Amino acid sequence: MTFSPLEVGPVEPEDDVVEEDLRIPAWRLLIGNPITLISVLVLVAVVIIAVIGQWIAPYGINEIDVPRALQGPSGAHWLGTDDLGRDIFSRILVATRVSIQVAVVSVLFAFVIGVTLGIVSGYVGGWVDAVLMRIVDVMFAFPVILLALAIIAILGPSVASTTLAIGVVYTPIFARVARASTLSARTETFVQVSQTMGTPTWRILLKRILPNIAAPLMVQTSLSLAFAILSEAALSFLGLGVQPPQPSWGRMLYDAQGFVGQAWWMSVFPGAAIFITVLAFNLVGDGLRDVMDPKQRSIMEARKRR
Amino acid sequence: MSEVVLDVRDLKVAIGRREIVHGVSFAVQKGQTLGIVGESGSGKSLTVLAATGLLDAPASRVTGSSKLSGQELVGASPAALRAVHGNTVGFVFQDPATSLNPLLTLERQITEPIEVHRHASRREARARALELLEAVGIPKPEARLSAYPHQLSGGQRQRVMIAIALANDPELLIADEPTTALDVTTQAQIIDLVKDLQQRTGTAVVWISHDLGVISRVAEDVLVLRHGDAIEHRPILELLDDPSDAYTQELLQARPVIGKHHPAPADPEQPVVLEVSGLDVRFSVSTPSGKEEVHAVDDVSFTLRRGHTLGIVGESGSGKSTIANALTGIVAADAGSAVLEGDELLGKRRSRQVRRKLAMVFQDPFSSLDPKARVQDSIAEPLIVHGLHKGSRDERIRELLGLVELPAQMAQRYPHELSGGQRQRVSIARALALEPSVMILDEATASLDVSIQAKVLALLTRLQVDLGLTYLFIAHDLAIVQQMSHDVLVLQNGKTQEYRSAAELFDAPESDYTRTLLDAVLPERPVG
Amino acid sequence: GGVDLNGSGSGSAPAGGNAAANGGGALTAAISAEPDQLDPNKTSSYASFEVLENVYDTLVAPDAKGQMQPDLATSWKTSSDQLTWTFAMRDGVKFSDGTPLTAQNVAYTYNRIIKGKLSPSWRFASVTSVSAPDDKTVEIKVKTPTPNLLTLIGGFKGVGIVEEKNVTGNKIGRDPIGSGPFVVSDWVSGDHITLKPNANYWGTKPKLASVTYRFISDGNTAITALKNGEIQWTDVIPPQQVKGLQGNSAVKTAVVPSNDYQYLTMNQKHAPFNNVAVRQAIAWAIDRQAIVQATTYGTGTPNQLAIPKQSQWYTEYDKYSKDENKAKALFAQAGYKGGTINFMATSDYPETVTTAQIIASALQPYGINVKIKTVDFATFLSDQGAGNWDMYMMSWIGNIDPAEYYFSQQRTDQSFNFQHYSNAEVDKLLDAGAIETDQAKRKDDYAKAATIVADEASYIYLYNPAVIQAWSPKLTGYEARSDKAIRFGSASISQ
Amino acid sequence: MRTRLIYSVIVLFGVSILAFSIVHLVPGDPVRIALGTRYTPEAYTALRQASGLDQPLLVQYFQYVGHAVTGDLGVSFRSGQPVTTALLSRLPATISLAVVGIIIGLAISLVAGVWAAMHEGGVGDGLIRLASQFGVSVPDFWMGLLLISLFSAKLGWLPSSGYTAITDDPVDWLKHVILPGATVGLVAGAIMTRYVRSAVLDVRSMSYVRTARSKGLPPRMVTFRHIVRNALIPIVTITGIQLATILGGVLVVEVVFAWPGLGNLVYTAVQNRDYPLIQGSILLIAAMFLLVNFIVDVIYALVDPRIRLS
Numbered sequence A: 001m002t003f004s005p006l007e008v009g010p011v012e013p014e015d016d017v018v019e020e021d022l023r024i025p026a027w028r029l030l031i032g033n034p035i036t037l038i039s040v041l042v043l044v045a046v047v048i049i050a051v052i053g054q055w056i057a058p059y060g061i062n063e064i065d066v067p068r069a070l071q072g073p074s075g076a077h078w079l080g081t082d083d084l085g086r087d088i089f090s091r092i093l094v095a096t097r098v099s100i101q102v103a104v105v106s107v108l109f110a111f112v113i114g115v116t117l118g119i120v121s122g123y124v125g126g127w128v129d130a131v132l133m134r135i136v137d138v139m140f141a142f143p144v145i146l147l148a149l150a151i152i153a154i155l156g157p158s159v160a161s162t163t164l165a166i167g168v169v170y171t172p173i174f175a176r177v178a179r180a181s182t183l184s185a186r187t188e189t190f191v192q193v194s195q196t197m198g199t200p201t202w203r204i205l206l207k208r209i210l211p212n213i214a215a216p217l218m219v220q221t222s223l224s225l226a227f228a229i230l231s232e233a234a235l236s237f238l239g240l241g242v243q244p245p246q247p248s249w250g251r252m253l254y255d256a257q258g259f260v261g262q263a264w265w266m267s268v269f270p271g272a273a274i275f276i277t278v279l280a281f282n283l284v285g286d287g288l289r290d291v292m293d294p295k296q297r298s299i300m301e302a303r304k305r306r
Numbered sequence B: 001m002s003e004v005v006l007d008v009r010d011l012k013v014a015i016g017r018r019e020i021v022h023g024v025s026f027a028v029q030k031g032q033t034l035g036i037v038g039e040s041g042s043g044k045s046l047t048v049l050a051a052t053g054l055l056d057a058p059a060s061r062v063t064g065s066s067k068l069s070g071q072e073l074v075g076a077s078p079a080a081l082r083a084v085h086g087n088t089v090g091f092v093f094q095d096p097a098t099s100l101n102p103l104l105t106l107e108r109q110i111t112e113p114i115e116v117h118r119h120a121s122r123r124e125a126r127a128r129a130l131e132l133l134e135a136v137g138i139p140k141p142e143a144r145l146s147a148y149p150h151q152l153s154g155g156q157r158q159r160v161m162i163a164i165a166l167a168n169d170p171e172l173l174i175a176d177e178p179t180t181a182l183d184v185t186t187q188a189q190i191i192d193l194v195k196d197l198q199q200r201t202g203t204a205v206v207w208i209s210h211d212l213g214v215i216s217r218v219a220e221d222v223l224v225l226r227h228g229d230a231i232e233h234r235p236i237l238e239l240l241d242d243p244s245d246a247y248t249q250e251l252l253q254a255r256p257v258i259g260k261h262h263p264a265p266a267d268p269e270q271p272v273v274l275e276v277s278g279l280d281v282r283f284s285v286s287t288p289s290g291k292e293e294v295h296a297v298d299d300v301s302f303t304l305r306r307g308h309t310l311g312i313v314g315e316s317g318s319g320k321s322t323i324a325n326a327l328t329g330i331v332a333a334d335a336g337s338a339v340l341e342g343d344e345l346l347g348k349r350r351s352r353q354v355r356r357k358l359a360m361v362f363q364d365p366f367s368s369l370d371p372k373a374r375v376q377d378s379i380a381e382p383l384i385v386h387g388l389h390k391g392s393r394d395e396r397i398r399e400l401l402g403l404v405e406l407p408a409q410m411a412q413r414y415p416h417e418l419s420g421g422q423r424q425r426v427s428i429a430r431a432l433a434l435e436p437s438v439m440i441l442d443e444a445t446a447s448l449d450v451s452i453q454a455k456v457l458a459l460l461t462r463l464q465v466d467l468g469l470t471y472l473f474i475a476h477d478l479a480i481v482q483q484m485s486h487d488v489l490v491l492q493n494g495k496t497q498e499y500r501s502a503a504e505l506f507d508a509p510e511s512d513y514t515r516t517l518l519d520a521v522l523p524e525r526p527v528g
Numbered sequence C: 001g002g003v004d005l006n007g008s009g010s011g012s013a014p015a016g017g018n019a020a021a022n023g024g025g026a027l028t029a030a031i032s033a034e035p036d037q038l039d040p041n042k043t044s045s046y047a048s049f050e051v052l053e054n055v056y057d058t059l060v061a062p063d064a065k066g067q068m069q070p071d072l073a074t075s076w077k078t079s080s081d082q083l084t085w086t087f088a089m090r091d092g093v094k095f096s097d098g099t100p101l102t103a104q105n106v107a108y109t110y111n112r113i114i115k116g117k118l119s120p121s122w123r124f125a126s127v128t129s130v131s132a133p134d135d136k137t138v139e140i141k142v143k144t145p146t147p148n149l150l151t152l153i154g155g156f157k158g159v160g161i162v163e164e165k166n167v168t169g170n171k172i173g174r175d176p177i178g179s180g181p182f183v184v185s186d187w188v189s190g191d192h193i194t195l196k197p198n199a200n201y202w203g204t205k206p207k208l209a210s211v212t213y214r215f216i217s218d219g220n221t222a223i224t225a226l227k228n229g230e231i232q233w234t235d236v237i238p239p240q241q242v243k244g245l246q247g248n249s250a251v252k253t254a255v256v257p258s259n260d261y262q263y264l265t266m267n268q269k270h271a272p273f274n275n276v277a278v279r280q281a282i283a284w285a286i287d288r289q290a291i292v293q294a295t296t297y298g299t300g301t302p303n304q305l306a307i308p309k310q311s312q313w314y315t316e317y318d319k320y321s322k323d324e325n326k327a328k329a330l331f332a333q334a335g336y337k338g339g340t341i342n343f344m345a346t347s348d349y350p351e352t353v354t355t356a357q358i359i360a361s362a363l364q365p366y367g368i369n370v371k372i373k374t375v376d377f378a379t380f381l382s383d384q385g386a387g388n389w390d391m392y393m394m395s396w397i398g399n400i401d402p403a404e405y406y407f408s409q410q411r412t413d414q415s416f417n418f419q420h421y422s423n424a425e426v427d428k429l430l431d432a433g434a435i436e437t438d439q440a441k442r443k444d445d446y447a448k449a450a451t452i453v454a455d456e457a458s459y460i461y462l463y464n465p466a467v468i469q470a471w472s473p474k475l476t477g478y479e480a481r482s483d484k485a486i487r488f489g490s491a492s493i494s495q
Numbered sequence D: 001m002r003t004r005l006i007y008s009v010i011v012l013f014g015v016s017i018l019a020f021s022i023v024h025l026v027p028g029d030p031v032r033i034a035l036g037t038r039y040t041p042e043a044y045t046a047l048r049q050a051s052g053l054d055q056p057l058l059v060q061y062f063q064y065v066g067h068a069v070t071g072d073l074g075v076s077f078r079s080g081q082p083v084t085t086a087l088l089s090r091l092p093a094t095i096s097l098a099v100v101g102i103i104i105g106l107a108i109s110l111v112a113g114v115w116a117a118m119h120e121g122g123v124g125d126g127l128i129r130l131a132s133q134f135g136v137s138v139p140d141f142w143m144g145l146l147l148i149s150l151f152s153a154k155l156g157w158l159p160s161s162g163y164t165a166i167t168d169d170p171v172d173w174l175k176h177v178i179l180p181g182a183t184v185g186l187v188a189g190a191i192m193t194r195y196v197r198s199a200v201l202d203v204r205s206m207s208y209v210r211t212a213r214s215k216g217l218p219p220r221m222v223t224f225r226h227i228v229r230n231a232l233i234p235i236v237t238i239t240g241i242q243l244a245t246i247l248g249g250v251l252v253v254e255v256v257f258a259w260p261g262l263g264n265l266v267y268t269a270v271q272n273r274d275y276p277l278i279q280g281s282i283l284l285i286a287a288m289f290l291l292v293n294f295i296v297d298v299i300y301a302l303v304d305p306r307i308r309l310s
């Protein structure tokens, strides 16, 4: 059959009109919510501090000065000093990088491995799915803290092993989310269309499935970042995370444990740093969920237009 | 003149900043039925929900007046509205699959309004529920009282909805597209049921539908809505015989009616493109009580010649889609053969080249386009996968858009920025990109409004003539099958009931089943 | 004080039966961990001994000054060749189940430890045989004169005398039968162990109606519980809390110098620590005052040798102080230009981590990059044995006799000489001290050996930590001891 | 249900393999830990042999699994107590904390979540969402310390730590369990509130809810009989997940409150490298996880006739 290029005929005006193009870009909606906007700004600040923290810190993070130890907040030491006389403000600034780095790298790890497993498992199905999901089930049934403890114990405590431990713990979660979304995306008609056209599987996974499960994954990512920061803090709180003298927020809390009574500033400020960052990630996640969820989104758009 | 049950004056509905219903007025009298027609999104449901105080959209505003037996409902207190709902007004909604609570027994769902409004005892309410189930024609109502919705068929669920709506002998029954999701035969039964009950109880009815055929069967008066405006409000026969508004005329025009349109003649000497014989598909469905087998397609054979259209028609669940899916390889066939231009399709891994020769257009234009891909990316996919474009890819995309009568700028849009009709055109363009030997159209126009359906059908016919396309046309609407097909295959429970040329089949149906189908088709104009 | 919410105490009838006799009240004490088991010969956990101290007796026992005094044995003598020790047993001693405790039980216990190679078996290294010629006599034969035998068999409840029936019946781990003032009556896993007075106790009957040990690992929690009156005694006190507690009149706080010591050591198998000058340079480079302050908050006592001041074996020595010039000169003399060294610390002993950081900061000016590796104690112990470390800080605890302070850690090839120190002179002195029976000469041997060890910086001794305990003023008749033995036998509590 | 059982056994088997390999990969010598700081090399070898640690790993594993199948999880390396006994003795405290925590969490989340969903978009909804975000973002050990310093140290109303068995003294049990239960419950409640809210929102837009309203039913009936009841499946799911998490040991909270739960036991077991005890706890926690999942399935069937009747 030959397709002779037809003249592009006169286009008759369609009278089933589309709603006028009032779509507001997702990011505009996102920052239109004041809470989300503040959270985004907080995160931007956190990232900037993570990058330049060591240059703006007023003191060296390991300037030990025992006679100056355990001083409360003052003009010289805005957030006080710790048990070795180090400046807490400087340590919090510098610690930002480690905390963010651990969170980002571990979630990236979990995302790449988990999503790959989940998509393949959900799309291919059959025994591949059965085997992969049993492995994920085993990891789920396995007590999370123990898994992390064990990984760190095996590799010895360090930033790298903390990162890996958190990454491994979160991998099955990403796998589950990706698989569940893939299972429903797989039955979408547009995927069937691609299948009937003979589009190769890898292309379907990459071009059809992945973009369409991006919303739950993005939400999961931002929530996981929040939890990864908490996990780093918890592991460090047990003395298993970042190694001294390098500061991390959780490590600082761990060091502060014995001083809760007499030096509240040692635990309150790193705790606040964790809390604020985690809260910001969670709120951005919430905002993303609202924007990504089509139903929520049209409600927001309706309000916006009012 | 008998008494007015519902009197609506200058009703306006706004959601957010947007006013959707711009001042609609109408009235319904006791024992009378008012039909409301209009395209999807014209504001039919909003009008009725707002008039009865059941609208629950966030940020909605209703002005105007709506009096139910003299009681003002616009702006009434929630408690006052609750006293009316389920008591003096009963509601039947469109989708029987989701409008019943899946976790409660039928008894519970039917007795609820009786107990709440009539303060009836359990036993009295139960007796009334039995009576109602019997009245709406549910067999063995005693046993059904303790059943759950999922144990009923779609038609039965809609009957239960009607039973609930009529539980307290309402003065007004609101029926919002109550038969749209049902088969033609079931639809006819439900219409008769409501008319029958109405005669007995004298209830006033407001019946919403986008199908003028249904309205002309049930209603005495019609209100035509368009973009939230009432265009015509007249007795039905008057409207059918002498539509005054251009839009009403178009609606009437676009309505598929048997015998009105015919496909362009096709040359019977054309070579056979697709030869299907003995096609058999079974599904094993695992239920907790063991594996069950569904014989979805049972020994179906047909041939399709170049430039011809074969229509496949049948009720929901009769196996139409399964035939299409078996041909495209989405499901595996258990027996039979399908030869497409010399290549066997079934039973082995087909080459990409063979896949290309079979293109499919699906029913739902919303889900068959990737919402994350621009129009041009969707159309480009077959071009890239099969390396089909000779010159520039953009050039070819523009050409294909032209074929389906869409402007080239549409290439940049995302599916949600298109209307249903436009989306279906994009789907067709994407199918055309494959330069297929056979195009399968599975209910390709079923979800479109009549006027748009008419345009798409016209487009398909033009393409067939211009490009010599071959169609496998699947639909449940006999009128459009008749309009499109050279040959027709009638399917029931996976079995072929009749397979003949369209002209013969519609003139003199041979099987009983075909005749039932034809009888259930709504007449163009009600008598008297 | 707050509301007394202590739920245990009353309730079940005391096991001893004569509750009427002791109106001393119920004591609840918080210890930092749960005992792993209560077999004194097998356990090595301090938590177990905090309980067992009140349940078992030894042949002899140290008094508050560390002098060995009669316990189950009333007297002893040594043969003229110093190779046979004969002990006379106390009359009328019974186990808490009423069975008489005789010399046979002593022989059984010691042989159990020796033959079973149980953890205290090192205490019997020089013992060739233990026998009970009759019910009243225990005879111990040794290879070489063992002047510290009394400390070895009495300094520690790990050599408490056990009942054979209790061992063979596999009960001893959770229901131990001893002859001490109390008997274990209840053990709720993870929460508490309760002791009741031993009705058959040979000594002065305890006044307390019961002692309940609760397991609280967190110092703040323990102190809160003490202030609330939920507990009346605890030793779960971070040193930094001492100052605050001392100012609190509702709590009695004891800070007593202990017989433990903290030290720093370097792996002499690894360069540059095989060079004595580098080790000495480090000894001059560090700021001991800062370490003691930061780890003990003034509760520890700086000491450049192991043995604390209160001991009769104390030797004075204070050669080192922070002196950058000396340190530089010594590094230069060794030709050491700096580099990276691995410091092993353990999170189970937070002072090691704190010290590590101070040392890291102190050595930085000399171009030394100290990499701190914090591991848990299990890993620490493995790595300590495997030798993959350059430097670590640890403590050595429960010492009474000078041999315990120096021999196994400084004698060439001894099992705890992980730093691989070897000095013929020191070896000779330590060997001589082990068998020297003349007290003064013996003290001199150890003083000489210790001075060489410190001079050559095999160990850099840092300080003697304190025993820190706090209790409610209601608790009377209790005293904190340097050997960390917690004895409630003569305590009582007012309501 | 049978497939469910087979599936559980497979998962448990996988867990045992993972547990065993991980436990033996972890460096650190249990024998040295057990012997303490002073011992002789002979004592070391003797104990190593006595505890079977000198055998090849594969042999150790199959011996372990062989015994485990008969319910014998071995004896604790440190205490000599049978692992099964040690684990069972921790169950009452673990279950107390889990039950109280989950009840508090459920109470909070049902009230706040349903209310927020029914008032979607309002100020109250916004506050509840924000509050739940605060709850999710606070480190739980932190929350525990806060509660102790307020209710125990400052006000002296409740004990700061410890545990009494409910069979010994129910009142005292309650006093002890409130603070740790609240710590666990507040965090769980914050997480669950979000799920309850979105589950209720989903149901609220269903067509049958409009049907219920069209019957003129009182709002309470619409909310509870029609909306909440249909939202139960996702609520039960998230409750199950939370319950399994708490049962598996909320280590840091248990440490803060000196709570004799499984988390504490596991933590000490890891410190001591008490292999049989670690493996036993992992198996128990995994088994409880599977049991909770099973119960959740049963509840699904109870709630939903579509599952029950098909």
Ligand SMILES: Nc1ncnc2c1ncn2[C@@H]1O[C@H](COP(=O)(O)OP(=O)(O)OP(=O)(O)O)[C@@H](O)[C@H]1O
Pocket (backbone or CB within 6 Å): A302, B015, B020, B038, B039, B040, B041, B042, B043, B044, B045, B046, B047, B057, B058, B210
């Ligand atoms: N809750 C809502 N929020 C915002 N817009 C709404 C809402 N409900 C309806 N609309 C809009 O109001 C318009 C009219 O809707 P309505 O449901 O009345 O149409 P309809 O005529 O009943 O169509 P259909 O035949 O598809 O049921 C549509 O454009 C729709 O998008």
Ligand SMILES: Nc1ncnc2c1ncn2[C@@H]1O[C@H](COP(=O)(O)OP(=O)(O)OP(=O)(O)O)[C@@H](O)[C@H]1O
Pocket (backbone or CB within 6 Å): B283, B284, B285, B294, B295, B296, B314, B315, B316, B317, B318, B319, B320, B321, B322, B323, B476
């Ligand atoms: N994947 C499947 N698994 C099990 N049963 C199936 C499957 N697909 C279809 N069926 C069953 O096969 C029968 C035929 O279904 P099919 O979709 O072909 O009907 P249809 O004629 O296209 O109906 P409709 O008009 O509703 O689209 C039905 O009973 C259906 O339930």
Ligand SMILES: [Mg+2]
Pocket (backbone or CB within 6 Å): B044, B045, B046, B176
């Ligand atoms: Mg509608």
Ligand SMILES: [Mg+2]
Pocket (backbone or CB within 6 Å): B320, B321, B322
């Ligand atoms: Mg179909």
